[in-house]
Amino acid sequence: MTETTQQSPLLEMSEVFADLPISVCTDIISMARPRYYMCRQVIFFMGASIKETLLLTEGRAKITQHSENGTEVILRLTAPGQVIGELGLGPGSRHSSTAQALQACKVLVWSTETFETVLERSPILRRNANRILRQRLDELESRLSEVSTQMASPRLAHALVRLIDQIGQKVNGHVEINVSQEALAQMTAMTSFTVNRLLTDWEKQGLLKVRRKAIEIHSFLPLLGLCKVA
Numbered sequence: 001m002t003e004t005t006q007q008s009p010l011l012e013m014s015e016v017f018a019d020l021p022i023s024v025c026t027d028i029i030s031m032a033r034p035r036y037y038m039c040r041q042v043i044f045f046m047g048a049s050i051k052e053t054l055l056l057t058e059g060r061a062k063i064t065q066h067s068e069n070g071t072e073v074i075l076r077l078t079a080p081g082q083v084i085g086e087l088g089l090g091p092g093s094r095h096s097s098t099a100q101a102l103q104a105c106k107v108l109v110w111s112t113e114t115f116e117t118v119l120e121r122s123p124i125l126r127r128n129a130n131r132i133l134r135q136r137l138d139e140l141e142s143r144l145s146e147v148s149t150q151m152a153s154p155r156l157a158h159a160l161v162r163l164i165d166q167i168g169q170k171v172n173g174h175v176e177i178n179v180s181q182e183a184l185a186q187m188t189a190m191t192s193f194t195v196n197r198l199l200t201d202w203e204k205q206g207l208l209k210v211r212r213k214a215i216e217i218h219s220f221l222p223l224l225g226l227c228k229v230a
Contacts (some may be wrong), residue, residue, distance in 0.1 A: 013082035015056065016128050028125075032108035036063075043084060043099035043107075052094045053115040054084040059105030060167065060178060063097045064186075074186040075140065077102070077179065079167040087129045102178075147189045155188045156198050157226035160208075164217060173207075175217040181210075202226075210228055 015027050032055070037043055043054065043061060061078040063085070075097055078084050084099050084107065110118075119126045139162065146155045160177065168175040181199065185192045199210050207223050209216040219224060 009045040015132055016083055016087075018054065018124075018128050020122070020124055024122065027222075029128050031106065031114055031118070035107050035109050037101040039101055039105070041101050041105075043101060044095050044107075046095055050086055050094050052093055052207050053087065053110045053112060054099075055108045056080050056082055056084050057108055060102040061099050061105055062102055062183070065097050073188060074183055076136070077163065077167055077183070082130065085176050087132055113194075143201070148212045150189050151217055152188075152190055152194050153198060154227050156184065156190065156195060157189050157223055159184060160215065160217065161220075161224055161227060164220070167215070177215045177216060177217065177221070178213065180213045213223070 017028070020028075034057075035054075037059075046065060056078050059078055059080070061084055063075045063078060065071065065073050065075060078099075083171070086093065087096060119129060142158075146158055150158075162179045163179060164175050167179070168177050170176075181195045182192055184190075185195045190193070199208065199215070202208050202223070203210055205222070207217070207219045209218060
């Protein structure tokens with residue numbers, strides 16, 4: 001059995017493989033090849049031609065864009081089981097963002113031609129790809145609305161709740177999010193000072209615990225309540 005096929009239990013839980021029979025997942029996985037990225041290594045650059053479809057199986061990656069003045073904006077953080085970059089785009093398409101490994105990463109790689117052929121053969125896979133794209137668009141629209149209409153506290157609370165769902169891991173009775181305060185600032189259009197001040201206040205209230213490049217969530221419902229604070 002090949003290395004990629006042995007990973008099928010993880011990939012069966014992937015958003016892109018939802019509701020697909022195990023035999024179909026195994027067949028699709030067998031068409032991929034593994035690839036490794038070191039921490040901070042760029043996976044692809046914004047504007048580069050899209051030649052591959054990449055599925056993260058180990059590690060963390062960030063998807064970013066840069067403003068004209070060079071300011072980095074984090075669009076999302078990617079966890080194992082999620083696709084890095086665009087899905088289902090035709091020949092000649094280009095990446096709309098840059099992807100970089102936050103940890104040592106392992107991915108499965110399909111050529112765009114191979115993955116497009118698989119999409120054409122599987123209506124379920126095509127549906128999953130469309131759903132992923134809709135979810136990403138919905139998230140960006142929500143974040144834009146939050147930045148435009150909400151104060152700092154609910155914006156940061158929304159970001160943490162969103163990250164709990166996307167990359168949160170249960171550890172010793174709490175949920176742990178591997179994210180730095182700098183990344184939270186970029187995702188919420190705040191300064192690192194503001195993020196640190198709010199997290200310090202919430203830590204004193206027992207809602208969470210701040211660690212280096214990680215946040216432990218200890219009281220989810222009060223944090224959720226902060227999303228509604230005007």
